[in-house]
Amino acid sequence: MTDFKTPIKASLGQLSKSLTDGLRKDAIKAGWPKEYANSLQVIILNGDITIKYSKELETAIEDLEYGTKTIPPVPVLRKFIDKYTTDIINDIMESSVLALIKADAIP
């Protein structure tokens, strides 16, 4: 039985890393403090994109994202998900096809 999982996981791992870098850059560009931006991490699991951040910074990060009573929102996470959802699905599809080709499942 050909192993498809390993190359796809590796490909998604690289994709997660590059997306995490992009997200952190977006956050810094939007004016988020570096400490908050660098705690963000993009996880791709079962085709879903999730953004994780440290529990300690949860309130501060969500206050930035959604704003508070006195501070307007500075959305980074929602914009990022909107921007990259299609790209990520395409990347997952592409890596799956590449894995099939590498395994000679597709001539």
Next chain:
Amino acid sequence: MSFILSEDQALKTLLTGITVVDEKNASRAVGVWFSTPDIESRAQSYPYMTIELLDVTQATYRQMVGLFTDNDLQGTVAPISNKTYTYEVPVAMDLVYQITSYARHPRHDRAIMSYLLNKVFLGKRGYLAVPNDLGTETGYRHLLLDEFVKRDTIEDGRRLYRNVFTVTVTSESSVNSSAADLSKVATSVTINTITTHIPSDKQPI
């Protein structure tokens, strides 16, 4: 139609007029503001909602190309007999808004949440009525609920109930935007040189 201005106004119109009930007031109006109300200039009275424009993106997934022909330039100029306008299909755009509701009273919070989720932001089936600049026709846009999060908090030792709705409004760029925009700009300013009605303790400049 005037891109962004029309949608802003339509969204405010849609949210204005909501009332909630409590033991002291059977019809308490829910205020609606663009962005966060300035505490210094305006007394904040709960409950209220804010509208924030978060993002403007090109909606390439539903872009069409071609030419339109009509007699009012998509409702931006009054029709003239026997005159028609031909123009390119506008650029499809998506406007992303955040609507936040604030309440001190749990019942107000639930009432607002219930109303918005049942009557206004109906998942992917909501719509926004946007009248054209001439006020002759109304276009209906998709009003899609992207996310709903509860962000209750404690402020000054009191509960503050907050609901955050992220919605997308489908839109398009203004047709003949230069003409549409100019119609909104003052082209001349007339200064009243004869000053009257000046209070007795003030001097004219």
